[in-house]
Amino acid sequence: MTLFQNLVLFVFICSHAGAELVIDAQPEVISLELTPQLVVNCSITDSQVTGLDTINSLSLSRYNETKKEFDVLLSLDTHTLSLQQLVQFRHAQISFGNLYVTLTLRNPTQSDAKVYRCNVSGDSSLWKNISRVSKKEIKYETNLTVLLEEIRRLKEDKDRDQFSCKKEERNGLNKI
The missing domain is CATH 1.20.5 (Single alpha-helices involved in coiled-coils or other helix-helix interfaces)
Incomplete structure (x- = not known):
């Protein structure tokens, strides 16, 4: 992970102390020719999520306006630390760890300005499968x-x- 990504992740996690499932993006507004990269981070802070005794997966999705649903971009199995990249990107860097996934898009375009969703799935103490979601919208300005x-x-x-x-x-x- 680059120094910039580490710094964004550190500042974000520190500023959201007490938060559970968080999604952050830097910058939140992109412009052609002016935005060198878009960093979208999906993470779980404090290694826990209320109501989940076991965390099974963490995924990052992007809204598809044509299908009117979210397309999963990255999915992390938190038990094996196995990452699935479900969408191919031309100029991207992907990093992940125990409870986070980060997608860095170089030279983002208007098509990257969408709603991104972070989803965590796990089991409750009653072995019931539960999901929690957090979203962030990236805007585009000409x-x-x-x-x-x-x-x-x-x-x-x-x-x-x-x-x-x-x-x-x-x-x-x-x-x-």
């Missing part, structure tokens, strides 16, 4: 300044290329 700067840059490049071509044409005619 940064018009960045887009305008890119349009200006492309226009300047185009103008420069056209000027260069005209200059070469004139030089070619002068030699004839």
Whole structure:
């Protein structure tokens, strides 16, 4: 895990002392060209969840607007520490441990701005299967300044290329 991820995890866990199942994301608002990475962390603090005597699994999901349901991205078996990655990502780093999973998406896009869900499943003292859920929404904002700067840059490049071509044409005619 990178130093940044460790720091985010440490600050998050310390700031949520007493919490049980937590999901955090940094940043909570992403913008194309401005957000180098999105870190989504799903964890259990204090190694326990109220009502669960045994913690069996921890999963991270993302809402699929087409299907109107959550798609499980990562699922951790807490007994074997076996992680299943159910969705392939192009530019991502995944880390996990005893009671956490962290997904880091590099250069996130608008399609990564969704609701993420952390789910813990386990058994109660009566051997009843129980789940607890926590959610976090990631928003997307278009940064018009960045887009305008890119349009200006492309226009300047185009103008420069056209000027260069005209200059070469004139030089070619002068030699004839």
